[in-house]
Amino acid sequence: MQSMPSAVRVALCGVMLSLGVSAQADQLYRCRSYGGGLFWSQTHCQQHGALIDRIESVPSGLSPDRQIRVAEQGIAQSVRTASRADAMTRAEQKALQREARAHERRRLRCDKLQFELEQQYSRSRQKLTAFQQQRVSERQQRLREERDQAGC
Numbered sequence: 001m002q003s004m005p006s007a008v009r010v011a012l013c014g015v016m017l018s019l020g021v022s023a024q025a026d027q028l029y030r031c032r033s034y035g036g037g038l039f040w041s042q043t044h045c046q047q048h049g050a051l052i053d054r055i056e057s058v059p060s061g062l063s064p065d066r067q068i069r070v071a072e073q074g075i076a077q078s079v080r081t082a083s084r085a086d087a088m089t090r091a092e093q094k095a096l097q098r099e100a101r102a103h104e105r106r107r108l109r110c111d112k113l114q115f116e117l118e119q120q121y122s123r124s125r126q127k128l129t130a131f132q133q134q135r136v137s138e139r140q141q142r143l144r145e146e147r148d149q150a151g152c
Contacts, residue, residue, distance in 0.1 A: 110152035
């Protein structure tokens, strides 16, 4: 029982307690024949000329049919747990992708602001009227503020 996920152990203990079964456990082997078929066995799969697909701990004292049902419930629980872990991984991957896209958009925005600011610096060095110089200066100030707000 130690090799099972904790959620499966808890569920299995709950089944055992509800059935009045002691905490002793038997090993049930899910075997895969060389032809690809699956079957459950209380003895090692090698004795049947098959390979071990999975080993489940099941409560002793139950009928073989009941032990198989408990083992299959354990497998189903493991699959659900693995699916949730995959889903979290997919969600984390999507979050990382969104973060990377946001970072790229911010970088592009910063590059654009820097380019516009350099154009305005270049324009301010040209021969302009006082009114035009004032407009260029105001535009430079707005661009610097936007750049600061964008976190550049």
